[in-house]
Amino acid sequence: MTVGLFLPCYVNQFYPQVGVASLELLEKLGCDVVYPLQQTCCGQPMANSGYEHLSSATDELFMRNFHEFDYIVSPSGSCALHIKHHLHGKDHEASAKVRASMYELTEFLTDVLKVEHLDAKFPHKVGLHQGCHGQRGLMLSQMSELVAKPFSKLEKLLGMVNGIELVDLDRKDECCGFGGTFCVMEEAVSAKMGKDRVSDHTRNGASFITGADMSCLMHLEGILKRQKSAVEVKHIAEILNAG
Amino acid sequence: MQSSRDNHSTLAERFNKDEARVSWHDQTLWWIRQKRDKAAWSLGEEWEGLRSQASQIKAHTLSNLSGYLEEFEANAIANGAIVHWAADAKEHNEIVHKILQDNKVTQLVKSKSMLTEECHLNPYLETHGIDVVDTDLGERIVQLANEAPSHIVLPCIHWKKEEIGELFHKHLATPAGNADPSFLTNAARIHLRDKFLTRRVAITGVNFAIAETGEFVVCTNEGNADMGAHLSDVHIACMGIEKLIPLRRHLGVFLRLLARSATGQPVTTYSSHFRKPRQGQQLHIVLVDNGRSQQLAKEDFRNSLKCIRCGACFNTCPVYRRSGGHSYHTAVAGPIGSILAPNLDMKQYADLPFASTLCGSCTNVCPVKIDIHDQLYKWRQVLTKEGYSPKTKTVAMKTMAATLSKPGLFSFAGKWARRIMRIAPWLVNNKMNPWYKQRNMPAAPKQSFTEWYKTNRNKDKK
Ligand code: SF4
Numbered sequence: 193m194t195v196g197l198f199l200p201c202y203v204n205q206f207y208p209q210v211g212v213a214s215l216e217l218l219e220k221l222g223c224d225v226v227y228p229l230q231q232t233c234c235g236q237p238m239a240n241s242g243y244e245h246l247s248s249a250t251d252e253l254f255m256r257n258f259h260e261f262d263y264i265v266s267p268s269g270s271c272a273l274h275i276k277h278h279l280h281g282k283d284h285e286a287s288a289k290v291r292a293s294m295y296e297l298t299e300f301l302t303d304v305l306k307v308e309h310l311d312a313k314f315p316h317k318v319g320l321h322q323g324c325h326g327q328r329g330l331m332l333s334q335m336s337e338l339v340a341k342p343f344s345k346l347e348k349l350l351g352m353v354n355g356i357e358l359v360d361l362d363r364k365d366e367c368c369g370f371g372g373t374f375c376v377m378e379e380a381v382s383a384k385m386g387k388d389r390v391s392d393h394t395r396n397g398a399s400f401i402t403g404a405d406m407s408c409l410m411h412l413e414g415i416l417k418r419q420k421s422a423v424e425v426k427h428i429a430e431i432l433n434a435g
Numbered sequence: 436m437q438s439s440r441d442n443h444s445t446l447a448e449r450f451n452k453d454e455a456r457v458s459w460h461d462q463t464l465w466w467i468r469q470k471r472d473k474a475a476w477s478l479g480e481e482w483e484g485l486r487s488q489a490s491q492i493k494a495h496t497l498s499n500l501s502g503y504l505e506e507f508e509a510n511a512i513a514n515g516a517i518v519h520w521a522a523d524a525k526e527h528n529e530i531v532h533k534i535l536q537d538n539k540v541t542q543l544v545k546s547k548s549m550l551t552e553e554c555h556l557n558p559y560l561e562t563h564g565i566d567v568v569d570t571d572l573g574e575r576i577v578q579l580a581n582e583a584p585s586h587i588v589l590p591c592i593h594w595k596k597e598e599i600g601e602l603f604h605k606h607l608a609t610p611a612g613n614a615d616p617s618f619l620t621n622a623a624r625i626h627l628r629d630k631f632l633t634r635r636v637a638i639t640g641v642n643f644a645i646a647e648t649g650e651f652v653v654c655t656n657e658g659n660a661d662m663g664a665h666l667s668d669v670h671i672a673c674m675g676i677e678k679l680i681p682l683r684r685h686l687g688v689f690l691r692l693l694a695r696s697a698t699g700q701p702v703t704t705y706s707s708h709f710r711k712p713r714q715g716q717q718l719h720i721v722l723v724d725n726g727r728s729q730q731l732a733k734e735d736f737r738n739s740l741k742c743i744r745c746g747a748c749f750n751t752c753p754v755y756r757r758s759g760g761h762s763y764h765t766a767v768a769g770p771i772g773s774i775l776a777p778n779l780d781m782k783q784y785a786d787l788p789f790a791s792t793l794c795g796s797c798t799n800v801c802p803v804k805i806d807i808h809d810q811l812y813k814w815r816q817v818l819t820k821e822g823y824s825p826k827t828k829t830v831a832m833k834t835m836a837a838t839l840s841k842p843g844l845f846s847f848a849g850k851w852a853r854r855i856m857r858i859a860p861w862l863v864n865n866k867m868n869p870w871y872k873q874r875n876m877p878a879a880p881k882q883s884f885t886e887w888y889k890t891n892r893n894k895d896k897k
Contacts, residue, residue, distance in 0.1 A: 199884055201839065201845070201849075203884065204849070204883050204884045204885055205849040205852065205853060205883050206853070206877045206878075206879065206880065207877070207880075208880055208882055208883055208884035208886075208887050209880075210884075211884035211887070211888075212884065212887060215888075215892070227884075227885075227888050227892070229842070229885060229888070229889070230842040231842070232838075232839045232840070232841075232842055232845040233839040233845070235836075235839070237835060237839075238832050238835060238836050238839075239816075240793065240812070240815070241789075241815065241819075241828065241832060242788075242789070242815035242816055242818060242819030242824055243819055243824075243829075243832045243836070244816050245816070245819075245820065246832055246833060246836040247836065249836060249837075249839075249840030250836065250839050250840050252840075253839075253840055253842070324792065324793070324794035324795055324796075325793075328794065328795035328796070328798075328799065329795065335796075335799055336472065337472070337751065337796055337799035337800045338483065338799055339475050339476055339478070339479065339480065339482040339483055340483065363465070365796075366753055366796075367753045367792050367794035367796070369753065369754075369792060370792065371791070371792030371793065371794075372792075373789075373828075374789070374791070374792050375869075375870065376869040376870055377444055377789060377869075378443070378444045378447060378754070378758075378789075378790060379444075379448070379869040379870075379872055379873070380444070380447050380448040380450075380451040380758075381444075381447045381451065381754050381757045381758050381790075382792075383872070383873035383874060384451055384454070384457055384757045385753050385754075385757060385792075386873075386874070387873070388458070388461065388757075410877050411874065413875075413877065414870065414873075414874025414875045414876065414877070415873065415874050417874075417875035418873060418874055418875050
């Protein structure tokens with residue numbers, strides 16, 4: 193199976209190890225992974241700031257890079273959601289196909305590859321941060337607001353990792369406050385939200401915070417580092433590929 | 436009171452100066468969110484079905500609003516009520532004032548009504564020499580403090596009980612240092628009882644108006660609306676035109692959802708039906724548009740009129756909990772306020788749709804299933820296109836879009852950004868960078884993923 197790998201722009205630049213882990217993980221699971229070198233960004237930073245009309249050039253670029261793949265996989269709930277909902281290239285039919293071919297990494301593992309077993313080891317206490325776009329947008333897990341049966345694609349996968357211990361949080365799916373440009377436009381609230389999220393994890397004994405979105409984790413990491421905390425962030429791909 | 440020109444971000448920053456207080460505010464509201472969850476789960480599978488029903492009843496009503504309004508008016512008149520129509524806040528206030536003048540009244544009691552807050556009725560009447568006493572305990576507290584409510588259901592949620600003790604000491608002569616909630620409630624009760632007995636006019640809000648019968652329902656926990664209305668010679672009920680539901684039997688759906696969503700109670704303590712005026716009493720109903728038909732005409736934003744003002748979206752909103760109601764500088768704050776206010780004034784409220792991370796929790800709790808966070812996203816597009824975005828942001832976004840659409844430029848910029856961050860970290864780690872104020876920047880690796888890929892996987896391909 194051939195998979196086109198899409199990396200968020202900031203992951204490419206600042207967290208290459210997440211790209212490496214995603215690539216290796218998919219390869220281990222038997223995929224032939226292609227990373228189109230001309231890729232940049234999904235266009236979400238503009239669109240969420242109210243400049244959807246400026247994202248047509250990035251939309252076209254995305255189309256050029258990915259239109260021929262049956263499966264496009266990205267280790268980001270947020271970017272995957274943006275492509276699925278807001279990619280509008282000039283060629284409508286091809287755009288619809290690309291939107292339908294877009295998968296967030298964990299949902300690709302559970303729903304398409306139907307992974308039931310992983311050869312991974314991560315003997316640590318881990319707190320799972322639910323990125324809102326992945327959770328409420330892509331429904332990677334049940335949401336605390338809804339009266340419905342619990343499920344979680346992320347927890348299912350983490351459960352296959354040897355030695356891992358997931359900690360219970362007081363608020364299991366509260367937003368971390370990153371929110372794209374929100375993190376600088378609304379600095380005070382954003383930072384307070386992040387601090388509260390971090391303390392939920394540390395209070396409950398996590399040594400690592402993981403999640404399917406590096407943007408949330410980058411924000412939480414910034415706070416952890418400022419607090420000189422020993423707690424680290426790891427993208428879920430790094431844990432699923434560990435050991 | 437609400438004339439602040441500061442935007443949400445500035446007001447929120449001010450609120451965040453006292454971090455311990457922000458945590459207290461957050462936890463207080465989260466506790467209510469948890470009570471709501473419990474109440475929703477107590478209905479089990481029925482809950483989501485009720486939400487869908489309510490949403491559909493409202494959708495149907497809104498699509499046939501003019502017909503149901505006429506039906507309601509005809510039935511209300513047949514019941515003996517006097518019906519008034521107000522196109523906007525100004526007309527609403529004038530109508531109420533005229534009724535007071537006709538009855539030669541200069542004092543009145545008012546139970547909770549977010550519509551009268553939206554229309555700024557209190558300040559209007561005060562400038563005309565009318566004394567208004569809010570009888571909802573929370574509203575009375577903010578009124579004594581000369582503030583606006585910070586929450587549509589819990590107007591004084593931002594006040595601590597010790598502070599209320601001080602306020603009552605000052606205004607109601609309670610003993611200094613007494614902050615016992617039941618003592619203070621009782622003091623307020625005695626203070627209000629006198630107002631109830633001496634005022635001849637009572638204004639109430641309306642939670643639901645029923646087209647089929649021409650009656651309306653007011654939900655309170657304190658019974659203050661009933662007390663005011665029943666003791667009055669003139670009862671004025673003010674309502675937005677979206678408060679309508681077609682049939683009385685629809686009420687069960689909404690009453691079950693309203694209190695559970697608002698406070699986690701199975702039902703409000705009082706759900707009072709008003710149909711006919713008592714003999715000798717006048718019953719006025721003021722139907723107010725104030726931008727609602729304009730909102731109804733906008734397909735993307737129409738659904739916002741389904742709102743039953745339960746406040747659940749406030750309590751769940753991680754931003755609201757940490758910025759406080761006053762940071763929204765509008766009568767209806769929170770997520771729903773952020774999609775209602777720009778309809779009234781795009782320029783003044785252009786900041787509100789951006790006061791959100793689009794996390795989507797509001798949409799999930801909303802008992803009438805308003806797609807709140809999607810509407811926030813859509814308002815952002817509208818406001819930007821209409822030119823209500825800061826110029827500096829537009830320049831930044833254009834640069835960003837240009838960089839991101841050219842892979843070569845993107846790699847080049849990325850490489851230099853990382854290099855600069857390694858060589859001269861002080862260039863980004865400074866006060867000019869809002870990120871850096873309370874967060875460290877990510878470490879800048881030597882190699883991007885693209886560069887790694889070229890050396891490790893892509894040797895033979897281009
Ligand atoms: S938008 Fe929904 S959740 Fe918010 S106040 Fe209105 S009805 Fe309640």
